[in-house]
Amino acid sequence: MTRGSFLERMNASVLGAFDIASTYLGVKLGLYASLAEHGPSTSHELAERTGTNERLVREWLEQQGATELLDATHSDGEWRFALPAGHAEPLLDPDDPDQVHGTVLSLIGDVAVAPRLVESFRTGVGIPYADYGPDVAEGQSRGTRPTYRTEIQAWFAAVPGLSERMAQGDARVLDIGCGIGWSSVSIAQAYPGVTVDGVDLDPGSIEAARKVAEAEGVTDHVTFEVRDVATLSGAGYDVATMFEMLHDLAHPVEVLRVARDAVTPDGVVLVADEPVNDSYEGPTHDDERRHHGWSLLHCLPASMAEPDSAATGTLIRPETVRRYALDAGFTDVERLDVDSDAFHHYLLRP
Numbered sequence: 001m002t003r004g005s006f007l008e009r010m011n012a013s014v015l016g017a018f019d020i021a022s023t024y025l026g027v028k029l030g031l032y033a034s035l036a037e038h039g040p041s042t043s044h045e046l047a048e049r050t051g052t053n054e055r056l057v058r059e060w061l062e063q064q065g066a067t068e069l070l071d072a073t074h075s076d077g078e079w080r081f082a083l084p085a086g087h088a089e090p091l092l093d094p095d096d097p098d099q100v101h102g103t104v105l106s107l108i109g110d111v112a113v114a115p116r117l118v119e120s121f122r123t124g125v126g127i128p129y130a131d132y133g134p135d136v137a138e139g140q141s142r143g144t145r146p147t148y149r150t151e152i153q154a155w156f157a158a159v160p161g162l163s164e165r166m167a168q169g170d171a172r173v174l175d176i177g178c179g180i181g182w183s184s185v186s187i188a189q190a191y192p193g194v195t196v197d198g199v200d201l202d203p204g205s206i207e208a209a210r211k212v213a214e215a216e217g218v219t220d221h222v223t224f225e226v227r228d229v230a231t232l233s234g235a236g237y238d239v240a241t242m243f244e245m246l247h248d249l250a251h252p253v254e255v256l257r258v259a260r261d262a263v264t265p266d267g268v269v270l271v272a273d274e275p276v277n278d279s280y281e282g283p284t285h286d287d288e289r290r291h292h293g294w295s296l297l298h299c300l301p302a303s304m305a306e307p308d309s310a311a312t313g314t315l316i317r318p319e320t321v322r323r324y325a326l327d328a329g330f331t332d333v334e335r336l337d338v339d340s341d342a343f344h345h346y347l348l349r350p
Helices: 003-028 031-038 043-050 054-066 088-092 101-112 114-123 134-157 162-167 182-190 203-216 252-262 286-303 318-327
Strands: 071-075 078-082 172-176 195-200 222-226 237-243 263-273 332-335 344-349
Touching: 003 031, 003 054, 003 088, 003 101, 031 043, 031 088, 043 054, 043 078, 054 071, 054 078, 088 101, 101 114, 101 134, 101 286, 114 286, 134 162, 134 182, 134 203, 134 237, 134 263, 162 237, 172 182, 172 252, 182 195, 182 203, 182 222, 182 237, 195 203, 203 222, 237 252, 252 263, 252 318, 252 344, 263 318, 318 332, 318 344
Parallel strands: 172 195, 172 237, 195 222, 237 263
Antiparallel strands: 071 078, 263 344, 332 344
8 A cells, every 4th residue: 555545545534434433423412313314404493402502503413414324405594404315224224234333332432441452462461342332242232133133034045954843832942141132132033932041241231131021022932131141051952153253252162062051952953243355365355354443442342351362353264163162072063054144154063
């Protein structure tokens, strides 16, 4: 990259950072939601509807208009601002596959702890997940919700005989690292009658997951609990799932071993994790670059908050998954053929 290209990229990145930060404000304060509901608005109208300060809202609107994230029109001596056609869905719809609101929440939460990474780099001691704050957990949940709701049945269908087993209605599923619970809820909705137990170590996520289950009407066969999976050996589950969390674990082999012991002898463990390249390739495509960014700011330092961490990071290569699974005592590790841009999928048999 030449000096000129470097400076051009840095300038574009600065403008992008301002867009991310201002979009965060629009999502958190309900500014986009109000514009979507009421249409073109002045700063006074938007501030009054959202209970915010007019002067700050005016600055926000003008920045959004200047950068073309909002349409700005001037008439009769005043400016009105509106969401362009097609912007409301990725900014507001929780089930839009192209959603950006979750990404924005997560990124702001991750960047907020960046000053602490200076010390982490010097000491090798990471930053606990809880210290990243609720925006990161909420952002991660928003980011994966559309995928779980639209794809999860196909993941189970990729395992011969598993969908039929689930459809019988009496299967038991352990969802390890369930977060805010959309994976567990989506499994229950795809296969009514199964029992799904979601476990996670983050109390805030479990509290939110219980609210999700109640709102979705599945509390009769979905439960959530703050629990260490080490206590679940021999629990006799038909399936244990580990979705987008293996790379976050400080001790992945130990947790995989527990997952293996938690299922019946003919049970299976399903792992879904990041769709990264098979190996590091230097300059690469945008998706891989995003994974590197998430790993640097959040996934790797969060996992290194615990002693003797495996320090995997977001870039969990397929061969790494296989090595962890074999070290945990699984006899067979299969990469599943699933049509998905969101994750790589692995079937682990005890």
